[in-house]
Amino acid sequence: MSRAVALWMMGCLVCVGIALAQPPDILWTSELRGGGNWLGIINTRDGGYAVASASWPDDGRRFDNMILQKADSLGQPQWLRFYAQSDSNDVRNATGGRALRQMSDGGFVLAGGYYDGAFIVRTDSLANVLWVKTLPRDEFGILWAEDCDVGDDGNIVVVGDDRAVKLDDQAEGEVIWARSYDIGGRESLFNIRKSNQNGFLLLGVTYSIGHGRGDMYAVRIDEEGEVRWQDGYGTGLFEGCGAGVQTFDGGWCLAGNQKFGNDDSIHAMAIKITDEGEEVWQRVYSQYMPGNWLRSVTQTPDSCFVFGGHDGTASTFLLIRTDQEGEAHWRGRYRTPRGAMENCISIFLMEDGSYTLGGANSWGSCLIRTKPDTTHVGNEVVLLDPAFPSQFVVGAPYPNPFNSTTTITFGLDKSAPTRLAVYGLDGRVVAELLDKRGRMSYTEEGKITPPTPPAIAGGDSRTAIWNAAGVPAGEYLIRIDTGASSATRKVVLVK
Numbered sequence: 214m215s216r217a218v219a220l221w222m223m224g225c226l227v228c229v230g231i232a233l234a235q236p237p238d239i240l241w242t243s244e245l246r247g248g249g250n251w252l253g254i255i256n257t258r259d260g261g262y263a264v265a266s267a268s269w270p271d272d273g274r275r276f277d278n279m280i281l282q283k284a285d286s287l288g289q290p291q292w293l294r295f296y297a298q299s300d301s302n303d304v305r306n307a308t309g310g311r312a313l314r315q316m317s318d319g320g321f322v323l324a325g326g327y328y329d330g331a332f333i334v335r336t337d338s339l340a341n342v343l344w345v346k347t348l349p350r351d352e353f354g355i356l357w358a359e360d361c362d363v364g365d366d367g368n369i370v371v372v373g374d375d376r377a378v379k380l381d382d383q384a385e386g387e388v389i390w391a392r393s394y395d396i397g398g399r400e401s402l403f404n405i406r407k408s409n410q411n412g413f414l415l416l417g418v419t420y421s422i423g424h425g426r427g428d429m430y431a432v433r434i435d436e437e438g439e440v441r442w443q444d445g446y447g448t449g450l451f452e453g454c455g456a457g458v459q460t461f462d463g464g465w466c467l468a469g470n471q472k473f474g475n476d477d478s479i480h481a482m483a484i485k486i487t488d489e490g491e492e493v494w495q496r497v498y499s500q501y502m503p504g505n506w507l508r509s510v511t512q513t514p515d516s517c518f519v520f521g522g523h524d525g526t527a528s529t530f531l532l533i534r535t536d537q538e539g540e541a542h543w544r545g546r547y548r549t550p551r552g553a554m555e556n557c558i559s560i561f562l563m564e565d566g567s568y569t570l571g572g573a574n575s576w577g578s579c580l581i582r583t584k585p586d587t588t589h590v591g592n593e594v595v596l597l598d599p600a601f602p603s604q605f606v607v608g609a610p611y612p613n614p615f616n617s618t619t620t621i622t623f624g625l626d627k628s629a630p631t632r633l634a635v636y637g638l639d640g641r642v643v644a645e646l647l648d649k650r651g652r653m654s655y656t657e658e659g660k661i662t663p664p665t666p667p668a669i670a671g672g673d674s675r676t677a678i679w680n681a682a683g684v685p686a687g688e689y690l691i692r693i694d695t696g697a698s699s700a701t702r703k704v705v706l707v708k
Contacts, residue, residue, distance in 0.1 A: 236532060236545025237567065237583040243288025244549055245578045247280050251359075252578055253313030253323070254559040254571030256638065258687040260286040262571065264578045265323040267309025270295045279310040279325050279332065281340050288580040294340040298327045298347060308332050312361040312371070316382070317685045324371045326357030331373055333358065333386060346386030353378055353391055362405045362413060364436050372415055375400040377438060392438040396421045400430055406457050406465075409642040410488060412436055414465055416454045419445045427451035429467050429484060442490045447471070452482060458510045459640045461694060463488045466539075468520050470506035471497050481505040481522055481531065483539050496539035505531055508572075511560045512640070514692065514701035517542075521557030521570060530557040530570055530581060549579045561638075564703045610679075610691060614705035618680050621646070621702070623693050635679060635704075636690045643689060646677045681706050 247266030254264050262284045267277040282293040298308050310325040319338035326332050331348040348371075350356050355373035363369055368389060369380045375395040380386045394400060398421035406414045412435040419430035423445020429452045432443040446452070446467065454469040464487045471482040485493040498505065504525020511519050516537045524531035530547040548555055552574040559571035566585035573579065610619045623633055633647035679691070686708040692701045 234534070234542040236534070236543045237586045239547060240567065240582045240584050241288060242549045242582075243284060243580040244551065244574070244576055245284060245288075245290060245580070246282055246293060247573075247578045251309075251311045252558065252573055253311055253360075254578065254580075255313050255315055256559075256561040256569065257283070257315055258319065258685075260688075261291070262286075262288065262569070262580060263313060263315070263321060264571070265310030265313035265321075265325070266573075266578055267325070268295075268577070270297075277309050279308040279323060279334060281310070281313070281321060281323055281334075281336065282578075283340070284580065288582065292340065294336075296323070296334045296342070296345070298332055298345075310334075311357065311359055314361055314363055314369075316363060317367060322361060322363070322369050322382075324358035324361040324369075326355075326373075329356070331355045331358035331371060331378070333361070333369070333371060333380065335369075335382065335386065344385035346380060348378060348388075353388075354393060359403045360405045362407045364407065364413070365411065366436065370405060370413060370438075372402040372405045375402060377402065377405070377413075377415060377434070379438060390438050392434075394432050394440070394443065396443070402430070402432075403453075403455050404457055406459060407639065407641055408433070408488070409459055409640065410463065412441070414457060414459070416457045416467060418453045421445075423447055424449050427453065427472075429454035429469055431457075431465070431467065431486065431490065433488070433490065444490045446484045446486065446492055446495070447482075454484075455506070455508045456510050458512055459488075460485070460512055461516055461640075461692065464493065466510055466512065466518055468507035468510040468522070470522075479504055479506055479525065481507045481520065481533065483507065483510070483518070483520060483535075485539060494539055496535070496541075498533055498541060498544075507531075507533075508556060508558050509560045511562055513562060514690075519560055519562070519568065521560045521572070523554075523556040528552075528554050530555045530572060532557065532560075532568070532570065534586070545583075547581050547583070549574055549581065551576050552579070555579070610702055610704045614707045615681070616707050617682065618678050619704055620676055620678050621691055622676050623647075631693065633677060633691070633693045636692055638688055638690065643684060644679060644681075646679060646691075647693075679704075 247268045252266035257263050264282050268280045270278045279296040283291045308327045310323045312324040314322050321336045323334045330350045333346040335343045354376045358371040359373045361371040368382050376393050378391040379389040400419045402415050402417040404416040415432040417430045428445030428447035433441040451472040454467045456468040467484045471480050481498040484495040507520045507522035509521040518535045520533045522531045532545040534542045555574040557570045557572040561569040568583045570581040610621045635644040686706050689704050690701050
């Protein structure tokens with residue numbers, strides 16, 4: 214069988230998989246400590262998971278403490294640490310975590326609150342405290358830190374209420390700037406995401422712009438917190454935004470809910486915007502019954518989307534997979550053995566095409582790993598032109614894992630502008646290997662490498678070298694993209 218015929222058959226299988234799309238089954242589940250619908254879950258660089266939340270400590274104290282716990286790649290607990298504002302047993306010193314990020318040195322930053330302000334803890338990779346910072350509400354205007362992220366300069370930005378505060382990581386959390394994004398009508402911020410183009414996107418709810426009855430609120434800021442643009446998105450009903458992801462085209466996909474005023478029913482909702490804030494499309498997933506909302510979103514290598522949240526009709530994790538335009542392919546419901554009131558807060562796309570879902574149930578925090586999603590083949594997406602079966606791929610990087618440089622073979626489609634870039638698992642651009650003008654960078658010689666003999670029908674096979682000097686160890690995605698077609702490979706940098 215020729216390579217072209219094999220690829221054509223694979224393309225047919227992918228199309229059949231989409232036509233007959235079904236949600237993947239559960240592979241394993243894990244229940245961890247810490248409760249509540251507000252917590253932070255990340256996929257750590259060693260392939261495991263970390264959770265920030267609140268829980269009673271084991272030393273007899275009566276009130277919640279912020280906790281950080283670590284699980285391995287199978288969801289099995291490894292360690293647990295408690296953090297408190299003070300050693301007092303006073304209810305006013307109760308603390309809890311809602312946000313979590315891993316830093317470039319392998320340590321963590323946890324953000325949450327105590328009775329009257331934000332509470333931030335910075336740790337090393339073993340969860341030992343490096344510094345602690347409190348932001349009293351009467352001074353900074355934040356009752357509880359809802360989310361946090363890390364800028365290009367390594368410093369930390371936390372959001373809550375209508376505010377954002379930037380902290381200096383090298384100066385034990387000293388405040389660099391603090392800004393309000395209230396524009397006259399009870400704005401609230403729940404989410405912050407680092408932009409690939411410098412700065413951040415803040416997400417929440419606004420009553421001041423848009424339709425005025427509550428709209429998804431997006432504020433694009435630079436590293437200094439200055440507003441580039443801000444806008445509200447929705448309809449004449451109430452809409453709120455709880456999560457977002459930067460898309461491969463540089464825009465954003467926002468996830469949240471829409472509330473109908475006549476019967477108070479809630480439906481899952483998503484909106485796609487450009488990086489300049491222009492709306493591209495919006496979708497309401499009302500076909501999945503009322504009582505649903507979204508708390509997480511990720512983009513798949515083929516530029517489609519997977520949304521996670523809560524299915525109110527069954528009190529389970531809700532997962533919706535869509536195409537690039539937000540049209541639903543399938544809906545999945547997932548539950549842990551003791552699950553009730555389950556809410557999917559994080560989605561991680563794994564290399565084999567499966568998903569790890571992180572969230573909470575009535576017992577505490579939990580993880581669910583699915584089997585591979587059959588709507589795409591592994592983590593390499595093959596897109597074929599039915600009239601001319603040429604391949605559009607990025608080959609397996611070598612070596613992988615690597616500790617300094619790795620070589621990537623890719624197919625160059627001369628009929629369309631092609632970009633080859635390296636992304637972090639959070640969607641951030643780490644390095645651009647080939648821009649859309651065909652100029653290559655980040656090679657050992659700093660220029661395009663000589664093309665190898667053509668190995669791709671109708672295309673051009675080339676190689677690029679990624680020199681990862683100065684880049685932190687971890688997992689990265691190498692993606693080739695023309696806008697209409699794309700392919701992705703995962704690499705592991707070890708140091």
